[in-house]
Amino acid sequence: MVYGRLSRRLRALGLRSFKDYLDQLERDGGDEWQAFTNALTTNLTSFYREPHHFERLHEELQRRAHDGPLKLWSCASSTGEEPYSMAITACEAYGTLTPPVRILATDVDTQVLATGERGVYPVERIASLDAGLKKRYFQRGTGPHEGFCRVHPALRQLIDFRPLNLLSSRYEVAGPFTAVFCRNVMIYFDKPTQRAILTRLVPHLADDGMLYTGHSENYLHAADIIQPCGRTLYRRATKAA
Template identity: 60%
Template sequence: TNALTTNLTSFFREAHHFEVLAELLKARGRQTPIKIWCAAASTGEEPYSLAITAAEALDSLTPSVKILATDIDTQVLETAQAGVYPEERVDKLDDAQKRRYFRRGAGANAGRVRVIDELREMISFRPLNLLDARYPMRGPFDAIFCRNVMIYFDKPTQRDILGKIAPLLSPDGLFFAGHSESFFHATDIVTSIGRTVYRRTAR
């Protein structure tokens, strides 16, 4: 399975989603425990981007935010959990973010950076196949990121996955999809509220 997966990712890919998430986090406030699920964690850039967004939106390195990061590929999850990347992977981040959230390696680790412990402690990495009959996690989640995964499935399979994801969203929670994904065939499950951002359809 690991050999068949596609793991194209980067920090703050599709940046507008993180702006929407920041507004949601600010609306929730600092005291409310907030749960986020990253359903295609790959090598970790996306869940760490979520953690940075939480830290900045709530002005704390230890906000009341828990991020579940899952992926079918166990090898990329190992990379994600380690949180170590070549320096060029963070080139597009601003200097303040690099200084605050990463530590530069020295000696044998020169040319690499490591995500700070506070961000890593915000995230739990777990293997998960979205095609499984049932998902083991419990909601509700305030936000679910499942981006650039559905494009690999036909529409009936997309509906099946959405049917398992949507009940895990809080009633006003947000579901984030990839820029090439749309779910006009599943409006009874999720409702579009913007650029590839959805809510659970009210029933």
């Protein structure tokens, strides 16, 4: 996999060996370090992936309807389908295109963040969505844009896309967050690294906030940091745990 992905960078740069590529990276890496990172990430995602999370988020937002502006964070947002699904959920929960919600969408890969910022997707990406949601939140392209759809500009207004590496030593984010979606990214890290990330992430949760995790991620090994509170959902562990 690494071979295939980096080979593309070598071809783009006209280099003939991995040694030449690594020598060039180490000598004058610059922007190529970001291209190297972007080439290595796996960005599989979809709108409303793991739909039960969005049902739960809907309930949590409605329960806090009078709590003032709420903050949500998608910390491995990939091409944007996850934060846009959160934005749609907020609009649906409050029955308005301007819900009292701000969404932070971060990822280590700058290319996927650019796709998220554009908010334009092939129509197949929304094929399985409910017809009402498609009508309310997506604009179908015509002419040269045929085959693509654009998210409603009101959704784009709710989201800030920013680069952030979960491996960095601290996260400069403005919480506390009612919901942190950290889904299908921890699988790439070993347990000590997962613990280190959770230790940095969890303090940004609101007291009653929840961590939404991927279907194949479990944190039994981190029960002193977070505790399960539903299907692939966690809350901050209480001090006594």
